[in-house]
Amino acid sequence: xxxxxxxxxxxxxxxxxxxxxxxxxxxxxxxxxxxxxxxxxxxxxxxxxxxxxxxxxxxxxxxxxxxxxxxxxxxxxxxxxxxxxxxxxxxxxxxxxxxxxxxxxxxxxxxxxxxxxxxxxxxxxxxxxxxxxxxxxxxxxxxxxxxxxxxxxxxxxxxxxxxxxxxxxxxxxxxxxxxxxxxxxxxxxxxxxxxxxxxxxxxxxxxxxxxxxxxxxxxxxxxxxxxxxxxxxxxxxxxxxxxxxxxxxxxxxxxxxxxxxxxxxxxxxxxxxxxxxxxxxxxxxxxxxxxxxxxxxxxxxxxxxxxxxxxxxxxxxxxxxxxxxxxxxxxxxxxxxxxxxxxxxxxxxxxxxxxxxxxxxxxxxxxxxxxxxxxxxxx
Amino acid sequence: xxxxxxxxxxxxxxxxxxxxxxxxxxxxxxxxxxxxxxxxxxxxxxxxxxxxxxxxxxxxxxxxxxxxxxxxxxxxxxxxxxxxxxxxxxxxxxxxxxxxxxxxxxxxxxxxxxxxxxxxxxx
Numbered sequence: 168x169x170x171x172x173x174x175x176x177x178x179x180x181x182x183x184x185x186x187x188x189x190x191x192x193x194x195x196x197x198x199x200x201x202x203x204x205x206x207x208x209x210x211x212x213x214x215x216x217x218x219x220x221x222x223x224x225x226x227x228x229x230x231x232x233x234x235x236x237x238x239x240x241x242x243x244x245x246x247x248x249x250x251x252x253x254x255x256x257x258x259x260x261x262x263x264x265x266x267x268x269x270x271x272x273x274x275x276x277x278x279x280x281x282x283x284x285x286x287x288x289x290x291x292x293x294x295x296x297x298x299x300x301x302x303x304x305x306x307x308x309x310x311x312x313x314x315x316x317x318x319x320x321x322x323x324x325x326x327x328x329x330x331x332x333x334x335x336x337x338x339x340x341x342x343x344x345x346x347x348x349x350x351x352x353x354x355x356x357x358x359x360x361x362x363x364x365x366x367x368x369x370x371x372x373x374x375x376x377x378x379x380x381x382x383x384x385x386x387x388x389x390x391x392x393x394x395x396x397x398x399x400x401x402x403x404x405x406x407x408x409x410x411x412x413x414x415x416x417x418x419x420x421x422x423x424x425x426x427x428x429x430x431x432x433x434x435x436x437x438x439x440x441x442x443x444x445x446x447x448x449x450x451x452x453x454x455x456x457x458x459x460x461x462x463x464x465x466x467x468x469x470x471x472x473x474x475x476x477x478x479x480x481x482x483x484x485x486x487x488x489x490x491x492x493x494x495x496x497x498x499x500x501x502x503x504x505x506x507x508x509x510x511x512x513x514x515x516x517x518x519x520x521x522x523x524x525x526x527x528x529x530x531x532x533x534x535x536x537x538x539x540x541x542x543x544x545x546x
Numbered sequence: 547x548x549x550x551x552x553x554x555x556x557x558x559x560x561x562x563x564x565x566x567x568x569x570x571x572x573x574x575x576x577x578x579x580x581x582x583x584x585x586x587x588x589x590x591x592x593x594x595x596x597x598x599x600x601x602x603x604x605x606x607x608x609x610x611x612x613x614x615x616x617x618x619x620x621x622x623x624x625x626x627x628x629x630x631x632x633x634x635x636x637x638x639x640x641x642x643x644x645x646x647x648x649x650x651x652x653x654x655x656x657x658x659x660x661x662x663x664x665x666x667x668x669x
Contacts, residue, residue, distance in 0.1 A: 208604040209579040399578070399605050468629070469582045470602055493581040493604050500581075 180225045181319045181380040189395050197292035199226045201398055208399035212495040215366060215404055216536075219325035220396035221387050228295025229315040229374060230288040232306070237284040240310045241275065244302070246423060246442045248433035249286070252277045257346050257361055260431055261423050262290070262298060267444020267451075268419035269426065271298050272411070276348045276361060287348075287359065289320065289372070291413045319380035324370030324404075326539065327392045332371055335386050336360060345369075345540040354379055362541060366401070367408025367534055369541045406501060407494050409462055409533025415473055416460060416489040416503050424451035425505065427460045458486060459511045462533035463502040465491075465519060465526050470500040475521040477504050477528075485510055488519060496536050506530065550613070550653055551662035557637055558613045560653065568641040569601065569610060569632065572666040577603040580629045585621035585643045592616060592645065594652050599642045601632065614652040616645030 177195045186193065191202030202223070204211060214220055232241065241249045247260040257276035261269050271294045276287040290298045295314075302312050323332060329340035336351050339360055343349060348361035359374035375383045387393055402412070411417050417426050422444065424432075429452065436442060440449055465471050475488035491502030502519075510517065515530040550558045555573035559566045574580065582602040592598050592612040599610035621643045625631050632640035657665065 203605070204578060207579050212604075403604060469584070469600075470607070472607060493602070495604065 180223060181377045182223045182225065182384055185381050185384055186223065186395070191395065191397060194398070196398055197226045199292065201226060202395070204397040204399045205395050208397070208403060209495045211394065211396045211400035212403050214394050215325045215368065215396055215400060216496055217326065219323060219327040219331050219370075219390075219393045220366075220400070221384065221393050222322040222324065222396050222401055223319070223384070224292075224322050224372070224401075225319035225380070226292030227320055228288075228290040228292065228298060229318050229320060230290065230295075230299065230302070231278075231313045231315055232286045232288065232302075232310055233284065233313070234310040235284060236307060237286055237310045238277075240306050241286060242436070242442060244305060244443050245275070246432040246436050246445075246448065247275070248435050249275065249277075251433070251435065254279050255348055257348050257363060258431075261428065262301070263423070263443040263448075264419055265443050267422040267447040269413070269417045269421055269423065270294070270301060270419060272413050272417055272428075273298075274361075274363060276359075278348070278359075287374075293414055315374075317377050319375050319377050321373045321375060321380070321384060321387070322364050322366075322370060323373065323387055323393070324364045324366040324368045324396075326369060328368070328370040329541065331387065331390045331392055332360075334390060335383075339371075340541075343371075343541075344543040354382060358383070365408070365410055366404040367410070367536055367538045367540075368404075369539055400495075402490075403492055403495055406490055406492055406503065407496055407534065407536040408538060409503070409535060411460065411503065412490060421460070421505075422448055422451060422456065424448055425456040425458055425460065456508055458505045459508045460489070460503060460505055461511045461513075462531040462535060463488065463491070463504055463517070463519070463528050464531040464535075465500040465502060465528045467526065468493075468500065469526070471502055471519045471521045471526055471528070475502070475504075475519050475526075477506055478518040478520055478525075479507075479510060480516070480518075482518075485517075488521075494535060501531070501535050502528075503533075548653075549659050550656035551659065551666075552611070552613045552656060553665075554611050554613075555666070556610060556613050557662075558653075558656065560647070563647045564619070565614060565616060565645045565647050566641050567598070567610070567613060567643055567645065569636055570662070570666065571636050572669070574633050574636040574640070577601065577606070577608060579604045580632045583625040583629045583632060583642070585625065586618045588618050588620055590618045592618060594649075601629075610642060612645070613656060614645065615648045617648070618643050619646050620644040 343362040364370035
């Protein structure tokens with residue numbers, strides 16, 4: 168029964184047939200059938216680090232907030248400087264509950280034109296319906312929220328992503344630096360393009376009407392520098408990049424300070440407060456959190472997965488592994504987890520425990536693999 | 547020499563009273579890139595169905611169960627050194643461990659090769 172229910176509730180994405188035709192191994196994820204891999208996670212991971220990979224992230228929620236006071240309203244829920252975000256710029260931020268817990272992490276782009284305030288949000292697939300309900304309840308009536316269900320989302324990531332994108336959207340790579348967005352007409356429809364992603368590599372995310380998703384995926388993968396990449400490599404790439412995954416490394420019990428996402432709390436907001444959970448978050452910034460998210464390196468070759476216990480030198484549990492796996496670019500197991508803040512300094516030796524077996528480990532600086540974002544002024 | 551398979555996708559090759567155990571081609575394909583394998587220590591007594599070895603792919607960890615009872619007489623060091631061997635040659639060089647059989651009657655409930663290939667092709 169449970170299986171039958173799951174099957175019925177698992178939805179297909181616009182590119183379902185496209186993935187299957189390319190040998191994608193489909194698994195249920197965030198309520199959708201998604202490709203976990205095509206040729207293999209290791210090969211896809213390395214290809215993205217060396218050339219360019221195309222990821223279908225159409226399961227993610229694309230939302231449009233419009234109306235006078237939208238920036239002000241968002242600032243009540245997110246700790247980022249939204250009023251100071253210029254049109255065409257995007258920012259990583261966090262949807263917070265009233266006690267500062269993280270409801271979701273997201274990207275917000277200012278797409279305002281003239282005096283009409285408009286913000287485009289990309290939220291996680293597994294949390295999007297909850298986010299929408301939460302936002303509708305908490306946003307003022309004058310701010311309208313539209314779920315852009317008629318759009319797919321593709322991510323083109325890797326050191327050759329810019330060269331590839333230039334072939335399909337001439338001029339866009341030159342126009343955009345990391346965390347900037349624009350749009351282009353293509354085949355008679357508007358494609359939203361940002362220079363962003365979640366692999367640690369340079370790259371772009373492209374919001375495309377469902378009607379043109381296949382065509383755009385084909386246009387990008389017709390370049391031999393591009394291969395389709397599944398969820399498996401997406402996970403190993405983001406883990407190496409030290410980027411947290413909602414539902415694993417972040418949840419409503421974690422705050423931005425605990426999660427080591429202090430960069431998402433803008434300077435002005437630190438001074439002024441006025442966002443959900445500000446009291447607790449500003450206190451944590453001042454006094455330090457009780458627990459914090461850290462990177463972990465594990466000795467040997469065996470990965471310690473999510474749920475593994477983190478022990479101090481005396482065998483006391485001081486936290487849990489929230490993401491763990493084998494890092495293809497490093498050839499060794501790595502992870503992330505929460506530890507007592509006093510034991511969070513890089514180099515601190517720890518012991519991990521998984522299924523009764525102990526693993527020597529250490530707190531590691533993140534990212535594990537250096538980010539290679541394209542920033543203005545950088546070579 | 548006889549070759550048997552389990553529904554958990556282990557294979558077992560019996561020569562005299564020695565049995566070699568590994569995972570099937572179907573299993574390695576389902577697991578994907580294997581990054582770690584740990585076979586049991588020689589001398590360990592295994593009962594049929596015991597967790598005998600661990601195999602980890604990039605994505606997930608899996609247990610390898612002992613298809614029959616016996617004493618471990620050899621672990622394959624090659625898969626510890628080069629886990630990808632299980633992907634490239636799962637039913638040959640990528641074997642996990644060897645057992646000295648204690649109860650041959652346990653072999654009777656296992657699948658022969660044609661039955662296993664037929665069954666696993668439909669999964």
